[in-house]
Amino acid sequence: MKSRSDQALELSDEILQNIELSEVPLQTAIQKTLRLARLINDMEAVEWVREELKGFSKDANGFLTSTAWEACKRSNRTFYDEDSDGEKANTQSVSVLEQSIEALKERMKVAYDVNVSVSSASQFNPPLPPGNARERQAIASQIANLTEKIEKVRSSFYDYIFNVNFELKFSDITEDIFSRKRLFVDKKLTEISPDAVRKFVSVHENLRSENNEDWANAVHSCRRILKDVADVLYPPKAEPVLVNNKSIKVGEDQVINRLIQYVDSKSESKRFEELVGSHLKYLGERLDSVYGAANKGSHAEVSHEEAERYIIFTYLLIGDLLAL
Structure with missing residues (x-):
């Protein structure tokens, strides 16, 4: 139907x-x-x-x-x-x-x-009937x-x-575009990290809640999903890497750094590196702030709309990473 x-x-x-x-x-x-x-x-x-x-x-x-x-x-x-x-x-x-x-x-x-004949033998023409x-x-x-x-x-x-x-x-156009993207991401993500897929399911459940703490938990899950992906694409290293004469830590907790290094090692487009890298840094900073607030026992204010935005952003970024 x-x-x-x-x-x-x-x-x-x-x-x-x-x-x-x-x-x-x-x-x-x-x-x-x-x-x-x-x-x-x-x-x-x-x-x-x-x-x-x-x-x-x-x-x-x-x-x-x-x-x-x-x-x-x-x-x-x-x-x-x-x-x-x-x-x-x-x-x-x-x-x-x-x-x-x-x-x-x-x-x-x-x-x-109507057509009226006005012919007459008289020298005087008879008056015409009124028209309509x-x-x-x-x-x-x-x-x-x-x-x-x-x-x-x-x-x-x-x-x-x-x-x-x-x-x-x-x-219909945007849904079609996103559907194609979703099919690709779901397939690739299932292959490299089934745990990340299960976390996305949990994220969906949290978003259906009316409790804003569950929305914050959904954002926390995004951070954990990114770590799962980073562990597969660019496993942590004990020693920093040198980038433009600058030492960059790529250990267990440096999730965003590792993903950026992965993009740098795989992409042939400098513009793509800069774009995805800036998106990763922005998203990482926001996720870390929500995560940090939770660790301190305080409640990070996350609206439902904001949580949705970070989740979609996370999903699309993962799609970019998996496409490399």
Whole structure:
């Protein structure tokens, strides 16, 4: 079965085509938009579309409710009324507007001027019967007015669906990219360090918690995962290494130093070395600060969003290391 995201993307493509090519009445496109909003769990949009479909709700005094008023604004239905010196809203449903336009078009078809013969033996031409030009002008004006109202609503729905479609496609692209990366990292990591894979599972469990201490524990696990990877890629050495006439420790606790030395020994791109090295140093410093605070018995403040960011960063960095 297709995922909700896939269904939403397919449906948004369909509605855009419906509107762009005028394949269906706007009312039908709005009905489809309700399903689209439900598929992506956009409850604000659900309320908006429901107001459009069921009629704008009113309170006991006959005024629009706050929900209905917001829906009217979102649908470009509001306007400034000079007579009342205030803002009002057109609340006619799209289906009524569309039916009214069709009825006016039928009236226009019969509001033509019939052919009249004015031949006469008299030297005076008889008066011409009145034509229907004024009626046609009035009908055309009504059609233009109703069409303008519909087009405002149409543009609001088109903009919403277009944005949803773009977001879904962008999300699909990034998800596809990350999925390929994940498959590669999972396979390679399982081969070199099954323990690191198990720690990532533990990290996931900690992130599902509502306790911020568990989020900090997830960050601690990232530090241990990096050590597991470093132990395989660049095992600790008792003696420092010399880099640009500078002595660098690469012992048991110098995890980041060891990983940087691994990158230096494997990469042929100086730019790649600098980029990954700077990322490793930044991540290492942050992980060490959280780890150090825990060792001192204090609580390091780590938000859920921050923990997620460090975990993703750790995962992607490991992917870069394993790709060398």
